[in-house]
Amino acid sequence: MTATAAAPDPTMEAIGNAVVLGREGDIESARRDLLAIWQQIGVAGDPFHRCTLAHYLADLCEDAAEALIWDVRALDAADALTEERAQQHHATLHIAGFYPSLYLNLADNLRRLGSFGAAAEHINSAEQHTSALHDDAYGATIRTAINEVHQAIDNRDSTRRASAPGAVQ
Structure with a gap:
């Protein structure tokens, strides 16, 4: 199929x-x-x-x-x-798979703005939705980014992540 x-x-x-x-x-x-x-x-x-x-x-x-x-x-x-x-x-798409990335991005932007409490809430939501991710390259990328953002929130770091989409490398 x-x-x-x-x-x-x-x-x-x-x-x-x-x-x-x-x-x-x-x-x-x-x-x-x-x-x-x-x-x-x-x-x-x-x-x-x-x-x-x-x-x-x-x-x-x-x-x-x-x-x-x-x-x-x-x-x-x-x-x-x-x-x-x-x-x-596309027949393989499921809305649940959108949420880890969507919450990750909200958390990352809130963190960059210095709103660490709100960022923590959204990164926790991202983590709660990771079960919807497949065990593939995309899923690994999102899980890694969630960990990076969570660490940056914990460190009160508001700098742009080098691995963020659109980031200048």
Whole structure:
């Protein structure tokens, strides 16, 4: 049995293309394209599109407060997302698997802003959701990042992690 994506989704394709631009180092074009797509989607648009776009756009923000806004939007959209909608995009997707990364990002931004108490609450939520992660490279990456952020919170360290998405290496 093979799991394949459902019918073509031009919005997800456009989001994916913008993400590739960002990963290739063209941050400005990626941000511009994602913001243009956000204007089309709107705050009440498809929760899957909003969650995905906001999650990736947050990674392109140097400013922790701006990233936090996008990460909150991603979490809000995930809370509105149905399992059926996620699986329309790909049969293997489960909403539960989104939460470790979403809470991790909120914790990391709150930590960078010096809000260590709130950051600790969100990193604990991320840890509580790790059972939804697979034992694969992605799961290992998220678990490692959760540990890094938890340690940084404990150390009251507000510097950007070198391993953070979008971080300049």
